[in-house]
Amino acid sequence: MADQNPRIIVEKKPSQDRLDELKIKSWPKKYHLKYEAEEICYIVKGKVKVYPKSSSSTASSSSSSSLDAQVEWCVEFGAGDIVTFPKGLSCTWDVSLSVDKHYIFRHD
Secondary structure, three states: OOOOOOOOOOOOOOOHHHHHHHOHHHOOOEEEEEOOOEEEEEEEEEEEEEEEEOOOOOOOOOOHHHHHHOEOOOEEEEOOOEEEEOOOOEEEEEEEEEEEEEEEEEOO
């Protein structure tokens, strides 16, 4: 059963030791997302390639090579762009420059 009162934990100004413990610099720049609602975002800074998963693909693996094999094309965007991701989209984000964005989820 899901927690009825999930906790949100904020660590303000973590120490360098904490950042090293979490290995922040080695966090993935490539990851899979599935949109449960439409997202509209304005990219303030950064650069991304998004690889939509083919609707005919049935593979489901989290390894990068498997994710690469599931895509046929990509959408590139960056600073100054407004991007809309439709509800239900499965895709792989490949971040080449760290992203800062403003966004809204629409649950219509």
